[in-house]
Amino acid sequence: MDKSKFQSWLLKILETQDDEISCSLCFDLISQYVDLENDNKAGGEEWEPVRHHLNQCLACRQEYEVLRDLTRLGPDELEPPLDKV
């Protein structure tokens, strides 16, 4: 395990909380969180469990990042450059 991977893992261990929300609950909440974040209204304490889960769960974080970026694109920017494949 290299240094940066170890550091990231150690931080995740030390920031572990006794109660963390599940991936399912994160999925339920993520669309509301993203819309609020896009309106700069997601900073409240009540969203801390979602932010914490996103820091601990790579799979949910990747989905959140795609959702966030997709909802910030204009309608004309949605076509993905699959022609590069």
Added chain:
Amino acid sequence: MGKVRSTEDWLKELNATGDLQVEAITDLREILLRGSLYSLNRNLSDLANLNRDEILQLAEDCAQDALMAVLEHIHEFRGESKFTTWVYKFAINIALTAARREWRKDVSLDQLLEDSEPYEWLSADHHDLINPDHSLLQQEVWETLRETIRAELTEKQRQVLKWIVFDEVPMDVVVQHLRTNRNTVYKMLHDARIKLKRRLLMQGFGTDEALDLFSLNKV
């Protein structure tokens, strides 16, 4: 691009009958296809074994599955987000899960467990990890983690930890292999982290000490 609808329009038209409903479902599927394509396009590294046509077909399949999921769960939509944001998350979840499952399909997870000597995977490259100024304390942290994994984690927790943290296997591949769901795998990792954290704290290594010792930056 289909017509622009408000959330209320979407719900009304998807619950209508006849041409109005057909048009809404067609437009919804187009949105889900865009979400699927965008998601796959962001993860092309997982799709290296697929050609362009296969990726486009995968996107179509994901959009179809997402459409089924949206229609099945539409009664759960509470209007707390935009309808389009809500439906996108289904397309993204299904497409990224499909992409992750293409990850190194030739690699067997059981083989990954068998490849190394018992607990050899818990070795670290000390030249890389250890700062000479703090070497003894850093090694103590590493030893604490290693011993906790060996002595306190269950076999399943150890397996999942090795695959996801050490081998970087995508969670969805582990979920598929164990025939379980993401919640269960996340819980296994969470329970393992709890044990590791408690042992580190008992040894006097809290977040502040670790931040200092390993030059960590909080997220």
